[in-house]
Amino acid sequence: MSQFLRDIKISNVNVTEQMLQAINEFLAGKMSSTNKAIDAQGISEQEKSEQRLDLFYVIRFDNRGYRLYDPQEAFRFYQQASEVERVIFTLDSIQSERTNRMYGTFCELRFDANDPNNCIIQVSSDDGDAVDSMYNGLLEIISKSKSLSGWARTAWTQLLVQILGVASGFVLSLIAAIKISPYLKIDNNFVLSFIFAFLIFSNAWGFINQQILSLINYSFPNIRFSREGKSSFNWLTQAVVGGLFVALFLFFFGQIMGWVGSILGAFIVGR
Incomplete structure:
Protein backbone atom coordinates (compact mmCIF):
# COMPACT_ATOMS: atom_id res chain seq x y z
CA MET A 1 0.00 0.00 0.00
CA SER A 2 1.26 3.54 -0.77
CA GLN A 3 2.97 4.91 2.32
CA PHE A 4 3.04 8.62 1.52
CA LEU A 5 0.18 10.91 0.50
CA ARG A 6 -0.03 14.67 0.15
CA ASP A 7 -2.99 16.65 -1.08
CA ILE A 8 -4.27 20.19 -1.03
CA LYS A 9 -7.27 22.13 -2.25
CA ILE A 10 -6.49 24.67 -4.98
CA SER A 11 -8.08 28.09 -4.70
CA ASN A 12 -7.97 31.45 -6.46
CA VAL A 13 -5.92 30.54 -9.52
CA ASN A 14 -5.82 32.19 -12.93
CA VAL A 15 -5.15 29.24 -15.25
CA THR A 16 -3.23 30.39 -18.31
CA GLU A 17 -2.00 28.43 -21.31
CA GLN A 18 1.58 29.10 -20.21
CA MET A 19 0.88 27.61 -16.78
CA LEU A 20 -0.69 24.50 -18.31
CA GLN A 21 2.34 24.09 -20.57
CA ALA A 22 4.65 24.37 -17.54
CA ILE A 23 2.64 21.76 -15.63
CA ASN A 24 2.71 19.40 -18.60
CA GLU A 25 6.47 19.75 -19.02
CA PHE A 26 7.02 19.19 -15.30
CA LEU A 27 4.87 16.05 -15.13
CA ALA A 28 6.30 14.69 -18.38
CA GLY A 29 9.79 15.10 -16.93
CA LYS A 30 8.78 13.27 -13.74
CA MET A 31 7.24 10.48 -15.80
CA SER A 32 10.40 10.07 -17.88
CA SER A 33 12.80 10.04 -14.90
CA THR A 34 10.61 7.65 -12.91
CA ASN A 35 10.24 5.22 -15.81
CA LYS A 36 14.01 5.24 -16.39
CA ALA A 37 14.54 4.36 -12.72
CA ILE A 38 11.99 1.54 -12.97
CA ASP A 39 13.64 0.14 -16.10
CA ALA A 40 16.99 0.06 -14.28
CA LEU A 55 0.48 10.83 -18.34
CA PHE A 56 -2.98 11.57 -19.65
CA TYR A 57 -5.32 14.53 -19.74
CA VAL A 58 -9.03 15.06 -19.21
CA ILE A 59 -10.64 18.19 -20.59
CA ARG A 60 -14.32 19.03 -20.38
CA PHE A 61 -15.68 21.90 -22.43
CA ASP A 62 -18.95 22.93 -24.08
CA ASN A 63 -20.84 20.12 -22.24
CA ARG A 64 -18.57 17.34 -23.51
CA GLY A 65 -15.39 15.75 -22.25
CA TYR A 66 -12.35 13.85 -23.54
CA ARG A 67 -9.62 11.71 -22.03
CA LEU A 68 -6.46 12.15 -24.09
CA TYR A 69 -2.84 10.96 -24.12
CA ASP A 70 -1.58 13.49 -26.66
CA PRO A 71 -0.81 16.88 -25.03
CA GLN A 72 -1.01 18.74 -28.34
CA GLU A 73 -4.51 17.45 -28.95
CA ALA A 74 -5.53 18.41 -25.41
CA PHE A 75 -4.19 21.95 -25.87
CA ARG A 76 -5.92 22.21 -29.24
CA PHE A 77 -9.27 21.42 -27.61
CA TYR A 78 -8.46 23.90 -24.85
CA GLN A 79 -7.78 26.72 -27.32
CA GLN A 80 -10.80 26.02 -29.54
CA ALA A 81 -13.38 25.56 -26.78
CA SER A 82 -16.06 28.19 -26.26
CA GLU A 83 -16.09 27.56 -22.52
CA VAL A 84 -13.65 25.34 -20.62
CA GLU A 85 -15.22 23.65 -17.60
CA ARG A 86 -12.53 21.29 -16.30
CA VAL A 87 -8.90 20.31 -16.93
CA ILE A 88 -7.24 17.32 -15.24
CA PHE A 89 -3.64 16.09 -15.38
CA THR A 90 -3.15 12.50 -14.23
CA LEU A 91 0.13 10.63 -13.82
CA ASP A 92 -0.74 7.01 -13.12
CA SER A 93 0.39 3.40 -13.51
CA ILE A 94 -1.35 0.13 -14.33
CA GLN A 95 -0.66 -1.01 -10.78
CA SER A 96 -2.29 2.10 -9.32
CA GLU A 97 -5.34 1.88 -11.57
CA ARG A 98 -5.78 -1.85 -10.93
CA THR A 99 -5.67 -1.44 -7.15
CA ASN A 100 -7.83 1.70 -7.06
CA ARG A 101 -4.73 3.71 -6.12
CA MET A 102 -3.95 1.70 -3.01
CA TYR A 103 -0.55 0.65 -4.44
CA GLY A 104 1.92 2.31 -6.78
CA THR A 105 2.53 5.94 -7.68
CA PHE A 106 -0.01 8.44 -8.90
CA CYS A 107 -0.37 12.20 -9.16
CA GLU A 108 -3.51 14.11 -10.08
CA LEU A 109 -4.09 17.82 -10.57
CA ARG A 110 -7.65 19.06 -11.08
CA PHE A 111 -8.88 22.48 -12.19
CA ASP A 112 -12.69 22.80 -12.13
CA ALA A 113 -14.37 26.10 -12.97
CA ASN A 114 -17.77 24.97 -11.67
CA ASP A 115 -16.91 23.13 -8.44
CA PRO A 116 -14.31 24.65 -6.07
CA ASN A 117 -14.28 21.41 -4.07
CA ASN A 118 -13.04 19.53 -7.14
CA CYS A 119 -9.87 21.63 -7.47
CA ILE A 120 -7.08 19.62 -5.87
CA ILE A 121 -3.53 18.33 -6.04
CA GLN A 122 -3.11 14.74 -4.86
CA VAL A 123 0.13 12.77 -4.89
CA SER A 124 0.78 9.29 -3.48
CA SER A 125 3.73 6.88 -3.65
CA ASP A 126 5.88 4.44 -1.70
CA ASP A 127 8.72 6.95 -2.12
CA GLY A 128 8.33 9.96 0.19
CA ASP A 129 10.92 12.01 -1.70
CA ALA A 130 9.05 11.48 -4.97
CA VAL A 131 5.83 12.62 -3.33
CA ASP A 132 7.40 15.79 -1.95
CA SER A 133 9.14 16.55 -5.24
CA MET A 134 5.98 16.33 -7.34
CA TYR A 135 3.78 18.04 -4.77
CA ASN A 136 6.10 20.99 -4.16
CA GLY A 137 6.91 21.35 -7.86
CA LEU A 138 3.24 21.67 -8.80
CA LEU A 139 2.57 24.12 -5.98
CA GLU A 140 5.46 26.28 -7.12
CA ILE A 141 4.09 26.47 -10.67
CA ILE A 142 0.54 27.23 -9.53
CA SER A 143 1.60 29.84 -6.98
CA LYS A 144 2.88 32.04 -9.83
CA SER A 145 -0.67 32.38 -11.18
CA LYS A 146 -2.60 33.16 -8.01
CA SER A 147 -5.50 35.60 -8.46
CA LEU A 148 -7.13 38.09 -6.11
CA SER A 149 -10.57 36.46 -6.37
CA GLY A 150 -10.30 35.27 -2.78
CA TRP A 151 -10.87 38.82 -1.55
CA ALA A 152 -14.34 38.82 -3.15
CA ARG A 153 -15.29 35.25 -2.19
CA THR A 154 -15.51 35.57 1.60
CA ALA A 155 -18.21 35.63 4.25
CA TRP A 156 -17.45 39.33 4.71
CA THR A 157 -18.52 39.96 1.12
CA GLN A 158 -21.85 38.25 1.78
CA LEU A 159 -22.30 40.35 4.93
CA LEU A 160 -21.50 43.56 3.01
CA VAL A 161 -23.99 42.67 0.27
CA GLN A 162 -26.64 41.92 2.90
CA ILE A 163 -26.09 45.20 4.77
CA LEU A 164 -26.03 47.32 1.60
CA GLY A 165 -29.07 45.49 0.25
CA VAL A 166 -31.16 46.05 3.38
CA ALA A 167 -30.05 49.69 3.56
CA SER A 168 -30.99 50.17 -0.09
CA GLY A 169 -34.33 48.50 0.54
CA PHE A 170 -34.99 50.88 3.42
CA VAL A 171 -34.25 53.92 1.25
CA LEU A 172 -36.29 52.56 -1.64
CA SER A 173 -39.21 51.89 0.70
CA LEU A 174 -39.06 55.50 1.92
CA ILE A 186 -56.26 57.46 5.66
CA ASP A 187 -54.52 57.96 8.99
CA ASN A 188 -50.80 57.14 9.12
CA ASN A 189 -50.76 56.83 5.35
CA PHE A 190 -46.97 57.33 5.13
CA VAL A 191 -46.19 54.65 7.74
CA LEU A 192 -48.55 52.14 6.15
CA SER A 193 -47.12 52.89 2.72
CA PHE A 194 -43.57 52.37 4.01
CA ILE A 195 -44.45 49.04 5.65
CA PHE A 196 -46.16 47.84 2.48
CA ALA A 197 -43.20 48.81 0.26
CA PHE A 198 -40.64 47.29 2.65
CA LEU A 199 -42.58 44.01 2.76
CA ILE A 200 -42.54 43.88 -1.03
CA PHE A 201 -38.80 44.55 -1.10
CA SER A 202 -38.10 42.00 1.66
CA ASN A 203 -39.76 39.24 -0.33
CA ALA A 204 -37.86 40.21 -3.48
CA TRP A 205 -34.51 40.62 -1.70
CA GLY A 206 -33.95 36.88 -1.17
CA PHE A 207 -33.91 36.31 -4.92
CA ILE A 208 -31.93 39.49 -5.67
CA ASN A 209 -29.31 38.60 -3.04
CA GLN A 210 -28.73 35.19 -4.64
CA GLN A 211 -28.29 36.78 -8.06
CA ILE A 212 -25.81 39.36 -6.75
CA LEU A 213 -23.72 36.68 -5.02
CA SER A 214 -23.84 34.52 -8.15
CA LEU A 215 -22.65 37.50 -10.20
CA ILE A 216 -19.77 38.09 -7.75
CA ASN A 217 -18.76 34.41 -7.87
CA TYR A 218 -18.92 34.45 -11.66
CA SER A 219 -16.94 37.67 -11.97
CA PHE A 220 -14.36 36.53 -9.41
CA PRO A 221 -14.20 32.74 -9.90
CA ASN A 222 -12.13 30.33 -7.85
CA ILE A 223 -10.63 29.01 -11.11
CA ARG A 224 -10.52 31.21 -14.20
CA PHE A 225 -9.39 29.68 -17.49
CA SER A 226 -7.70 32.58 -19.28
CA ARG A 227 -7.19 32.18 -23.00
CA GLU A 228 -5.89 34.74 -25.43
CA GLY A 229 -8.69 36.43 -27.33
CA LYS A 230 -11.50 34.73 -25.40
CA SER A 231 -11.33 35.85 -21.79
CA SER A 232 -10.65 39.56 -22.15
CA PHE A 233 -13.05 41.93 -20.42
CA ASN A 234 -15.29 39.09 -19.22
CA TRP A 235 -15.39 40.66 -15.75
CA LEU A 236 -16.29 44.06 -17.24
CA THR A 237 -19.17 42.57 -19.19
CA GLN A 238 -20.54 40.93 -16.07
CA ALA A 239 -20.21 44.17 -14.10
CA VAL A 240 -22.12 46.08 -16.79
CA VAL A 241 -24.87 43.46 -16.87
CA GLY A 242 -25.11 43.53 -13.09
CA GLY A 243 -25.29 47.33 -13.05
CA LEU A 244 -28.04 47.35 -15.66
CA PHE A 245 -29.98 44.75 -13.69
CA VAL A 246 -29.83 46.85 -10.52
CA ALA A 247 -30.75 50.06 -12.40
CA LEU A 248 -33.74 48.38 -14.04
CA PHE A 249 -34.88 46.99 -10.70
CA LEU A 250 -34.72 50.42 -9.07
CA PHE A 251 -36.62 52.02 -11.97
CA PHE A 252 -39.39 49.42 -12.09
CA PHE A 253 -39.68 49.28 -8.30
CA GLY A 254 -40.36 53.02 -8.20
CA GLN A 255 -42.82 52.84 -11.12
CA ILE A 256 -44.69 49.89 -9.64
CA MET A 257 -44.98 51.53 -6.23
CA GLY A 258 -46.40 54.67 -7.83
CA TRP A 259 -48.87 52.59 -9.84
CA VAL A 260 -49.90 50.57 -6.77
CA GLY A 261 -50.37 53.80 -4.82
CA SER A 262 -52.69 55.23 -7.46
CA ILE A 263 -54.74 52.01 -7.53
CA LEU A 264 -55.03 51.85 -3.74
CA GLY A 265 -55.86 55.54 -3.59
CA ALA A 266 -58.65 55.19 -6.14
CA PHE A 267 -60.00 52.16 -4.33
CA ILE A 268 -60.01 53.81 -0.92
CA VAL A 269 -61.53 57.05 -2.21
CA GLY A 270 -64.17 55.01 -3.99
CA ARG A 271 -65.07 53.27 -0.75
Missing part, protein backbone atom coordinates in the same frame (compact mmCIF):
# COMPACT_ATOMS: atom_id res chain seq x y z
CA GLN A 41 15.61 -2.11 -11.47
CA GLY A 42 16.24 -5.83 -11.41
CA ILE A 43 12.61 -6.88 -11.68
CA SER A 44 10.61 -8.72 -14.30
CA GLU A 45 9.23 -7.02 -17.41
CA GLN A 46 5.71 -7.65 -16.13
CA GLU A 47 6.44 -5.73 -12.92
CA LYS A 48 8.14 -2.95 -14.84
CA SER A 49 5.14 -2.67 -17.15
CA GLU A 50 2.77 -2.36 -14.20
CA GLN A 51 4.87 0.26 -12.40
CA ARG A 52 5.65 2.53 -15.37
CA LEU A 53 3.82 5.83 -15.31
CA ASP A 54 1.58 7.23 -18.05
CA ILE A 175 -39.11 56.76 -1.66
CA ALA A 176 -41.99 54.42 -2.49
CA ALA A 177 -43.88 55.58 0.61
CA ILE A 178 -43.48 59.20 -0.50
CA LYS A 179 -45.02 58.26 -3.87
CA ILE A 180 -47.84 56.12 -2.47
CA SER A 181 -48.94 58.08 0.62
CA PRO A 182 -50.49 61.06 -1.22
CA TYR A 183 -52.98 58.69 -2.82
CA LEU A 184 -54.13 57.22 0.51
CA LYS A 185 -56.65 59.34 2.39
Whole structure:
Protein backbone atom coordinates (compact mmCIF):
# COMPACT_ATOMS: atom_id res chain seq x y z
CA MET A 1 0.00 0.00 0.00
CA SER A 2 1.26 3.54 -0.77
CA GLN A 3 2.97 4.91 2.32
CA PHE A 4 3.04 8.62 1.52
CA LEU A 5 0.18 10.91 0.50
CA ARG A 6 -0.03 14.67 0.15
CA ASP A 7 -2.99 16.65 -1.08
CA ILE A 8 -4.27 20.19 -1.03
CA LYS A 9 -7.27 22.13 -2.25
CA ILE A 10 -6.49 24.67 -4.98
CA SER A 11 -8.08 28.09 -4.70
CA ASN A 12 -7.97 31.45 -6.46
CA VAL A 13 -5.92 30.54 -9.52
CA ASN A 14 -5.82 32.19 -12.93
CA VAL A 15 -5.15 29.24 -15.25
CA THR A 16 -3.23 30.39 -18.31
CA GLU A 17 -2.00 28.43 -21.31
CA GLN A 18 1.58 29.10 -20.21
CA MET A 19 0.88 27.61 -16.78
CA LEU A 20 -0.69 24.50 -18.31
CA GLN A 21 2.34 24.09 -20.57
CA ALA A 22 4.65 24.37 -17.54
CA ILE A 23 2.64 21.76 -15.63
CA ASN A 24 2.71 19.40 -18.60
CA GLU A 25 6.47 19.75 -19.02
CA PHE A 26 7.02 19.19 -15.30
CA LEU A 27 4.87 16.05 -15.13
CA ALA A 28 6.30 14.69 -18.38
CA GLY A 29 9.79 15.10 -16.93
CA LYS A 30 8.78 13.27 -13.74
CA MET A 31 7.24 10.48 -15.80
CA SER A 32 10.40 10.07 -17.88
CA SER A 33 12.80 10.04 -14.90
CA THR A 34 10.61 7.65 -12.91
CA ASN A 35 10.24 5.22 -15.81
CA LYS A 36 14.01 5.24 -16.39
CA ALA A 37 14.54 4.36 -12.72
CA ILE A 38 11.99 1.54 -12.97
CA ASP A 39 13.64 0.14 -16.10
CA ALA A 40 16.99 0.06 -14.28
CA GLN A 41 15.61 -2.11 -11.47
CA GLY A 42 16.24 -5.83 -11.41
CA ILE A 43 12.61 -6.88 -11.68
CA SER A 44 10.61 -8.72 -14.30
CA GLU A 45 9.23 -7.02 -17.41
CA GLN A 46 5.71 -7.65 -16.13
CA GLU A 47 6.44 -5.73 -12.92
CA LYS A 48 8.14 -2.95 -14.84
CA SER A 49 5.14 -2.67 -17.15
CA GLU A 50 2.77 -2.36 -14.20
CA GLN A 51 4.87 0.26 -12.40
CA ARG A 52 5.65 2.53 -15.37
CA LEU A 53 3.82 5.83 -15.31
CA ASP A 54 1.58 7.23 -18.05
CA LEU A 55 0.48 10.83 -18.34
CA PHE A 56 -2.98 11.57 -19.65
CA TYR A 57 -5.32 14.53 -19.74
CA VAL A 58 -9.03 15.06 -19.21
CA ILE A 59 -10.64 18.19 -20.59
CA ARG A 60 -14.32 19.03 -20.38
CA PHE A 61 -15.68 21.90 -22.43
CA ASP A 62 -18.95 22.93 -24.08
CA ASN A 63 -20.84 20.12 -22.24
CA ARG A 64 -18.57 17.34 -23.51
CA GLY A 65 -15.39 15.75 -22.25
CA TYR A 66 -12.35 13.85 -23.54
CA ARG A 67 -9.62 11.71 -22.03
CA LEU A 68 -6.46 12.15 -24.09
CA TYR A 69 -2.84 10.96 -24.12
CA ASP A 70 -1.58 13.49 -26.66
CA PRO A 71 -0.81 16.88 -25.03
CA GLN A 72 -1.01 18.74 -28.34
CA GLU A 73 -4.51 17.45 -28.95
CA ALA A 74 -5.53 18.41 -25.41
CA PHE A 75 -4.19 21.95 -25.87
CA ARG A 76 -5.92 22.21 -29.24
CA PHE A 77 -9.27 21.42 -27.61
CA TYR A 78 -8.46 23.90 -24.85
CA GLN A 79 -7.78 26.72 -27.32
CA GLN A 80 -10.80 26.02 -29.54
CA ALA A 81 -13.38 25.56 -26.78
CA SER A 82 -16.06 28.19 -26.26
CA GLU A 83 -16.09 27.56 -22.52
CA VAL A 84 -13.65 25.34 -20.62
CA GLU A 85 -15.22 23.65 -17.60
CA ARG A 86 -12.53 21.29 -16.30
CA VAL A 87 -8.90 20.31 -16.93
CA ILE A 88 -7.24 17.32 -15.24
CA PHE A 89 -3.64 16.09 -15.38
CA THR A 90 -3.15 12.50 -14.23
CA LEU A 91 0.13 10.63 -13.82
CA ASP A 92 -0.74 7.01 -13.12
CA SER A 93 0.39 3.40 -13.51
CA ILE A 94 -1.35 0.13 -14.33
CA GLN A 95 -0.66 -1.01 -10.78
CA SER A 96 -2.29 2.10 -9.32
CA GLU A 97 -5.34 1.88 -11.57
CA ARG A 98 -5.78 -1.85 -10.93
CA THR A 99 -5.67 -1.44 -7.15
CA ASN A 100 -7.83 1.70 -7.06
CA ARG A 101 -4.73 3.71 -6.12
CA MET A 102 -3.95 1.70 -3.01
CA TYR A 103 -0.55 0.65 -4.44
CA GLY A 104 1.92 2.31 -6.78
CA THR A 105 2.53 5.94 -7.68
CA PHE A 106 -0.01 8.44 -8.90
CA CYS A 107 -0.37 12.20 -9.16
CA GLU A 108 -3.51 14.11 -10.08
CA LEU A 109 -4.09 17.82 -10.57
CA ARG A 110 -7.65 19.06 -11.08
CA PHE A 111 -8.88 22.48 -12.19
CA ASP A 112 -12.69 22.80 -12.13
CA ALA A 113 -14.37 26.10 -12.97
CA ASN A 114 -17.77 24.97 -11.67
CA ASP A 115 -16.91 23.13 -8.44
CA PRO A 116 -14.31 24.65 -6.07
CA ASN A 117 -14.28 21.41 -4.07
CA ASN A 118 -13.04 19.53 -7.14
CA CYS A 119 -9.87 21.63 -7.47
CA ILE A 120 -7.08 19.62 -5.87
CA ILE A 121 -3.53 18.33 -6.04
CA GLN A 122 -3.11 14.74 -4.86
CA VAL A 123 0.13 12.77 -4.89
CA SER A 124 0.78 9.29 -3.48
CA SER A 125 3.73 6.88 -3.65
CA ASP A 126 5.88 4.44 -1.70
CA ASP A 127 8.72 6.95 -2.12
CA GLY A 128 8.33 9.96 0.19
CA ASP A 129 10.92 12.01 -1.70
CA ALA A 130 9.05 11.48 -4.97
CA VAL A 131 5.83 12.62 -3.33
CA ASP A 132 7.40 15.79 -1.95
CA SER A 133 9.14 16.55 -5.24
CA MET A 134 5.98 16.33 -7.34
CA TYR A 135 3.78 18.04 -4.77
CA ASN A 136 6.10 20.99 -4.16
CA GLY A 137 6.91 21.35 -7.86
CA LEU A 138 3.24 21.67 -8.80
CA LEU A 139 2.57 24.12 -5.98
CA GLU A 140 5.46 26.28 -7.12
CA ILE A 141 4.09 26.47 -10.67
CA ILE A 142 0.54 27.23 -9.53
CA SER A 143 1.60 29.84 -6.98
CA LYS A 144 2.88 32.04 -9.83
CA SER A 145 -0.67 32.38 -11.18
CA LYS A 146 -2.60 33.16 -8.01
CA SER A 147 -5.50 35.60 -8.46
CA LEU A 148 -7.13 38.09 -6.11
CA SER A 149 -10.57 36.46 -6.37
CA GLY A 150 -10.30 35.27 -2.78
CA TRP A 151 -10.87 38.82 -1.55
CA ALA A 152 -14.34 38.82 -3.15
CA ARG A 153 -15.29 35.25 -2.19
CA THR A 154 -15.51 35.57 1.60
CA ALA A 155 -18.21 35.63 4.25
CA TRP A 156 -17.45 39.33 4.71
CA THR A 157 -18.52 39.96 1.12
CA GLN A 158 -21.85 38.25 1.78
CA LEU A 159 -22.30 40.35 4.93
CA LEU A 160 -21.50 43.56 3.01
CA VAL A 161 -23.99 42.67 0.27
CA GLN A 162 -26.64 41.92 2.90
CA ILE A 163 -26.09 45.20 4.77
CA LEU A 164 -26.03 47.32 1.60
CA GLY A 165 -29.07 45.49 0.25
CA VAL A 166 -31.16 46.05 3.38
CA ALA A 167 -30.05 49.69 3.56
CA SER A 168 -30.99 50.17 -0.09
CA GLY A 169 -34.33 48.50 0.54
CA PHE A 170 -34.99 50.88 3.42
CA VAL A 171 -34.25 53.92 1.25
CA LEU A 172 -36.29 52.56 -1.64
CA SER A 173 -39.21 51.89 0.70
CA LEU A 174 -39.06 55.50 1.92
CA ILE A 175 -39.11 56.76 -1.66
CA ALA A 176 -41.99 54.42 -2.49
CA ALA A 177 -43.88 55.58 0.61
CA ILE A 178 -43.48 59.20 -0.50
CA LYS A 179 -45.02 58.26 -3.87
CA ILE A 180 -47.84 56.12 -2.47
CA SER A 181 -48.94 58.08 0.62
CA PRO A 182 -50.49 61.06 -1.22
CA TYR A 183 -52.98 58.69 -2.82
CA LEU A 184 -54.13 57.22 0.51
CA LYS A 185 -56.65 59.34 2.39
CA ILE A 186 -56.26 57.46 5.66
CA ASP A 187 -54.52 57.96 8.99
CA ASN A 188 -50.80 57.14 9.12
CA ASN A 189 -50.76 56.83 5.35
CA PHE A 190 -46.97 57.33 5.13
CA VAL A 191 -46.19 54.65 7.74
CA LEU A 192 -48.55 52.14 6.15
CA SER A 193 -47.12 52.89 2.72
CA PHE A 194 -43.57 52.37 4.01
CA ILE A 195 -44.45 49.04 5.65
CA PHE A 196 -46.16 47.84 2.48
CA ALA A 197 -43.20 48.81 0.26
CA PHE A 198 -40.64 47.29 2.65
CA LEU A 199 -42.58 44.01 2.76
CA ILE A 200 -42.54 43.88 -1.03
CA PHE A 201 -38.80 44.55 -1.10
CA SER A 202 -38.10 42.00 1.66
CA ASN A 203 -39.76 39.24 -0.33
CA ALA A 204 -37.86 40.21 -3.48
CA TRP A 205 -34.51 40.62 -1.70
CA GLY A 206 -33.95 36.88 -1.17
CA PHE A 207 -33.91 36.31 -4.92
CA ILE A 208 -31.93 39.49 -5.67
CA ASN A 209 -29.31 38.60 -3.04
CA GLN A 210 -28.73 35.19 -4.64
CA GLN A 211 -28.29 36.78 -8.06
CA ILE A 212 -25.81 39.36 -6.75
CA LEU A 213 -23.72 36.68 -5.02
CA SER A 214 -23.84 34.52 -8.15
CA LEU A 215 -22.65 37.50 -10.20
CA ILE A 216 -19.77 38.09 -7.75
CA ASN A 217 -18.76 34.41 -7.87
CA TYR A 218 -18.92 34.45 -11.66
CA SER A 219 -16.94 37.67 -11.97
CA PHE A 220 -14.36 36.53 -9.41
CA PRO A 221 -14.20 32.74 -9.90
CA ASN A 222 -12.13 30.33 -7.85
CA ILE A 223 -10.63 29.01 -11.11
CA ARG A 224 -10.52 31.21 -14.20
CA PHE A 225 -9.39 29.68 -17.49
CA SER A 226 -7.70 32.58 -19.28
CA ARG A 227 -7.19 32.18 -23.00
CA GLU A 228 -5.89 34.74 -25.43
CA GLY A 229 -8.69 36.43 -27.33
CA LYS A 230 -11.50 34.73 -25.40
CA SER A 231 -11.33 35.85 -21.79
CA SER A 232 -10.65 39.56 -22.15
CA PHE A 233 -13.05 41.93 -20.42
CA ASN A 234 -15.29 39.09 -19.22
CA TRP A 235 -15.39 40.66 -15.75
CA LEU A 236 -16.29 44.06 -17.24
CA THR A 237 -19.17 42.57 -19.19
CA GLN A 238 -20.54 40.93 -16.07
CA ALA A 239 -20.21 44.17 -14.10
CA VAL A 240 -22.12 46.08 -16.79
CA VAL A 241 -24.87 43.46 -16.87
CA GLY A 242 -25.11 43.53 -13.09
CA GLY A 243 -25.29 47.33 -13.05
CA LEU A 244 -28.04 47.35 -15.66
CA PHE A 245 -29.98 44.75 -13.69
CA VAL A 246 -29.83 46.85 -10.52
CA ALA A 247 -30.75 50.06 -12.40
CA LEU A 248 -33.74 48.38 -14.04
CA PHE A 249 -34.88 46.99 -10.70
CA LEU A 250 -34.72 50.42 -9.07
CA PHE A 251 -36.62 52.02 -11.97
CA PHE A 252 -39.39 49.42 -12.09
CA PHE A 253 -39.68 49.28 -8.30
CA GLY A 254 -40.36 53.02 -8.20
CA GLN A 255 -42.82 52.84 -11.12
CA ILE A 256 -44.69 49.89 -9.64
CA MET A 257 -44.98 51.53 -6.23
CA GLY A 258 -46.40 54.67 -7.83
CA TRP A 259 -48.87 52.59 -9.84
CA VAL A 260 -49.90 50.57 -6.77
CA GLY A 261 -50.37 53.80 -4.82
CA SER A 262 -52.69 55.23 -7.46
CA ILE A 263 -54.74 52.01 -7.53
CA LEU A 264 -55.03 51.85 -3.74
CA GLY A 265 -55.86 55.54 -3.59
CA ALA A 266 -58.65 55.19 -6.14
CA PHE A 267 -60.00 52.16 -4.33
CA ILE A 268 -60.01 53.81 -0.92
CA VAL A 269 -61.53 57.05 -2.21
CA GLY A 270 -64.17 55.01 -3.99
CA ARG A 271 -65.07 53.27 -0.75
